[in-house]
Amino acid sequence: MKRICFFAGSKSAFNILFDTLNFGWMLQEDFELDLVTTKPDELEPLAEFFEMHGSSFSSTRVGEARALARYLDRNQPDVLVNVVEPSIHGTTVGVLASRHNLPFVYRYSGDLFDLYRVSHGWRKPAQFALNNVLGRFALSTGDSYMALGPTGKMRLINHGAPPSDIGVLPPPINENRFDAIEEPDLSVPNDRKVILYAGRRSRIKGMNDLNTAIPEILKRRDDLQFVFVGSHGIDPDIPSRFQDHVTMVGRVPLGGMPSYFSAADLLVLPTYNEGLPRVVTEALCAGTPVVARDVADIASATENTFDTIDEFINMVVSFENLPLDNATPFTRSALRDDYLEFFSQF
The missing domain is CATH 3.40.50.2000 (Glycogen Phosphorylase B;)
Incomplete structure (x- = not known):
């Protein structure tokens, strides 16, 4: 052998x-x-x-x-x-x-x-x-x-x-990781949809763009909650009147991410440099649509890609109209x- x-x-x-x-x-x-x-x-x-x-x-x-x-x-x-x-x-x-x-x-x-x-x-x-x-x-x-x-x-x-x-x-991706998942306690109001960001928070990963986009999105929809999972990087810098719409989870134990992907209504990834990020394909495996910047091989996993901040804002505001891409080819x-x-x- x-x-x-x-x-x-x-x-x-x-x-x-x-x-x-x-x-x-x-x-x-x-x-x-x-x-x-x-x-x-x-x-x-x-x-x-x-x-x-x-x-x-x-x-x-x-x-x-x-x-x-x-x-x-x-x-x-x-x-x-x-x-x-x-x-x-x-x-x-x-x-x-x-x-x-x-x-x-x-x-x-x-x-x-x-x-x-x-x-x-x-x-x-x-x-x-x-x-x-x-x-x-x-x-x-x-x-x-x-x-x-x-x-x-x-x-x-x-x-x-x-x-x-x-x-x-x-x-x-191991699709079996998404079986029998327990919902995490996010302390998010029941009338709000969860917009998830998962990973390191840096300029390269698009944090400056999120700081610009989040207030504009919340002006148009106050029923959204932005949840950040991950312990490394800079914290969101947004006006105080919107801060109750942001939840910082911190570090998640190894193997704990599937529950957060499942609990989310949308995953966002405004990164400027990637390969084919695991957070995208794992979110899709959990049945959660994705909005991501069109860099590297992200477009091979999802058609919900953007190039400008305005495109990103519009896609998040109307995310219920976005298709859920098929994750099966990545299992x-x-x-x-x-x-x-x-x-x-x-």
Whole structure:
């Protein structure tokens, strides 16, 4: 049985956990699976599908590279894959894969080639150097490529990847997480509809636009409650007369988001840079429509996209008229055969 090694290094965010967990669910019957991580305790659920390696190394850039090097000195997988960080992890995995004469699958896990365009100040040249200089080198070491959608595939082609070597493989969603969900206690008045924002709150994620849009929306509809889930970032800055229409939930325990998606009447995502965000496809799995900015591969999951703040405001005000997009193509059950076919080439 062929062996696939996934490399997560020192990264253990919830999206990494759930993506990799679903990779394991889809692939474990046909492949032997290894995971190199310096944080096995934080990724403990993955032990159901993966043999874990790298626990004795520090969670630094040097430590995670040493963990992969030690793994390759002792094991001979048939292919190596970076889970995230295509520029940094891609370089680490690509160089070590070449040294050991192993195929490397470069996973383009976010729209990083375009991140510098929406960055400001010193971050703009820094992001360009990281993702478009180092990132292009990492790309050049790949043998095959995973894109999250058609835009990701186009980015890879534009940066030199052969089209025939690219597989479009969206992040898989476990649809069973949305069965038998209990409603969260949001303390929202019964006569108000819940407009949910989930994730890190930053300028790149569209918080400035939300600060502009929320008062304009509430002037036209006072039956809406904006609920923010997530503990990181800047707080909404809106006039005091509208503050009773904003609920700050804070951090939600791992695995707790399905209940919030189900309780919401609409998910909003005004982000300026994404790949194919899990919050979009999980909201759709929960039966909740989405309004999101038309960036990267978001339009492959929902037709409810916007480009301007005015469009966003109008869509939220009349959100009951928006269609609910079909989440089935993004479930792990639907994607399993595509993943198996892609990895069967090695």
